[in-house]
Amino acid sequence: MVRETSLVPSDLIQGMFVTDGENRREPIPSLPGMARLSVDLLVEECKRIRELGIPAIALFPMTPQERKTPDGSEAWNQDNLVCRACRALKRTVPDLGIVGDVALDPYTSHGQDGVLIDGQIVNDLTLESLKLQAVAQAAAGCDVIAPSDMMDGRIGIIRAALDAEGLSQTMILSYAAKYASGFYGPFRDAIGSSSALGKADKKTYQMDPANIVEALRETALDIAEGADMVMVKPALPYLDIIQTVKTSFGLPTIAYHVSGEYAMVKAAAERGWIDGDAAMLESITAIKRAGADAIITYAASDIARWLRG
């Protein structure tokens, strides 16, 4: 009766991975309970997800190694895995929202999110690629374009490109405050970019975990450029950022409960050190309490099932 925060399935966005082939389910060892699914199995899983009351998925590809190139041009191939998955999903589960990731890392042979020249990420050159990638995904049926690359200026350029292609109904969810985090490891395993990245990091474009005022500047810029929703990522170590972004701007604020946050709960639970289900539900509730309007999490369908008893 006096509970201040109630979590419901419609708060949740399920993170998912798609892989090539047919009838394939490849478990991801560092993300217990998660697997990469071929498009046919993804569609079946998405029907169940929609029935649980989850409104949307966030989709990421495991690009076949032979399609990864230094410039990541597979990102704007209209027949790439993500585009094929979007078309199949829109045919079969049309009312499940699709959040499409825009960034080059699933497609580059070096694992960076942008164009790499002489060891440096070149911001403005990358924007040209992101624009093509965003248009390809939106044309294939993505409802929400979510740039996770952290280049400067990409929201404005993507908005203009979508509008010019008649895709003015496609929303933009900007990864506005995305930190150079140690919690992304299992995700990089899932899309096959960890070995390519090696010891390299993304600190020239992702944010310093020590900064909060910078998060407000980054968010203000993305809103001015046309973002419909903003994201804070990761979530649990950044509850203060979620709260201040939500109260400062009032825009729909989405939090990304990232792979490492999910995996550490699963790993500790496997050892019997914590009650994994309780810790997962507590984590997601706390993220909502901090101000998130919705949460991207790999635990979405589990949590929706628990909430429905």
Ligand SMILES: NCc1[nH]cc(CCC(=O)O)c1CC(=O)O
């Ligand atoms: N474009 C990169 C991207 N998009 C989503 C995630 C991480 C999500 C997660 O850890 O669950 C990352 C990782 C990175 O910046 O290397």
Ligand SMILES: [Mg+2]
């Ligand atoms: Mg920015």
